Amino acid sequence: MTRNEPLNVLLIEDSEDDALLVIRTLKSGGLRLHWQRVQSAESLRTLLREHAWDVIIADYHLPGFDAPAALEMVQQSELDIPFIVVSGAIGEEFAVEMMKAGAHDYLMKDNLVRLSEAVQREVREAHNRKERRDAEVIINQQLAAIEAVIDGIAIVQEGAYLYVNQGYLTLFGYVDPVELVGQPWTNLYSTQENQRFEGEIFPQMKQIGSWFGEATATRKDGSTFAQEISLTLTDYGSMVAVCRDITESKKAEQYLKQLKDYRLNPSR
Known part of the structure; x- marks a missing residue:
């Protein structure tokens, strides 16, 4: 009215x-x-x-x-x-x-x-x-849509997980959001990758508000996998991370590269 x-x-x-x-x-x-x-x-x-x-x-x-x-x-x-x-x-x-x-x-x-x-x-x-x-x-409709997305989506506030969707849990081998919410998001990356985030990725992200690239992540069972990751800063001081497993595509990429090298140099 x-x-x-x-x-x-x-x-x-x-x-x-x-x-x-x-x-x-x-x-x-x-x-x-x-x-x-x-x-x-x-x-x-x-x-x-x-x-x-x-x-x-x-x-x-x-x-x-x-x-x-x-x-x-x-x-x-x-x-x-x-x-x-x-x-x-x-x-x-x-x-x-x-x-x-x-x-x-x-x-x-x-x-x-x-x-x-x-x-x-x-x-x-x-x-x-x-x-x-x-x-x-x-908000509920948006959350329902986020939960239906296959990609892993997480919201990080002050370095800790504020929200993770089902896709994110599945990607990293977790079952219940309580296993991650409130925990440092750095736990899912190696010391080397965290140093890369701090020294290279975060400074770039702060300049333009976002970053897109690849990283190596660690599952709950300790195994690692290659992931494509998009990071975006929000107006509320939080960070939204969207991730997907690219292990198979990386293997396919490596196979095609090897095949190409073989065709160019069959004697090797």
């Missing part, structure tokens, strides 16, 4: 006069509104299903229907809609119970001075929660 868009307000209220009082209060607070009033559980259920609402403002007592029942219905719908109780006869005990049940705020009808502020605050918080959920979905 942008700043210029009107708020979609759903009122659970049996009194038309009280509903108009709430609307006038919100408009006097500078809010633009689209609003609708309901008085029954069935009407609420229908409107929750058919329309998108930015906030629900509910009277505590309605004939045959009340705010606790309405709140439970909203929660069962799994919609993250701010729920504010406005009542003329709610005691402190009932107000506390409503807040414990999940209501976002409550006000008395004879003191609605902070209603507009409360609505804007809760709508803003709901928007922030949605952004966090959307971000989590994107």
Whole structure:
């Protein structure tokens, strides 16, 4: 919702006069509104299903229907809609119970001075929660894609593994991420290779933000293999490593070289 868009307000209220009082209060607070009033559980259920609402403002007592029942219905719908109780006869005990049940705020009808502020605050918080959920979905999708990649992918923070995908575990002969996460990434390379990283590769990478080449890595069982490795620095100070085993391609390359040499010098 942008700043210029009107708020979609759903009122659970049996009194038309009280509903108009709430609307006038919100408009006097500078809010633009689209609003609708309901008085029954069935009407609420229908409107929750058919329309998108930015906030629900509910009277505590309605004939045959009340705010606790309405709140439970909203929660069962799994919609993250701010729920504010406005009542003329709610005691402190009932107000506390409503807040414990999940209501976002409550006000008395004879003191609605902070209603507009409360609505804007809760709508803003709901928007922030949605952004966090959307971000989590994107992150989870990205992680799922990374896990599906055959290449080994690792994230290194301050010299230790922060994340490794299944491909990385398989490449180095490990089973569980806990075997590597938190451990120095230098453990998987020989002293000679680490000296090469420190003296040659890292300085190049820091200049342009990335490096691509070959290295000799060490598996969990101590065996070594040739790998193609890409290193990239992130804006957050971490390093992303993408690796693949090129042992077979190196063997094929060596075989072709030997074959070429033989054809050029068959007497050797």
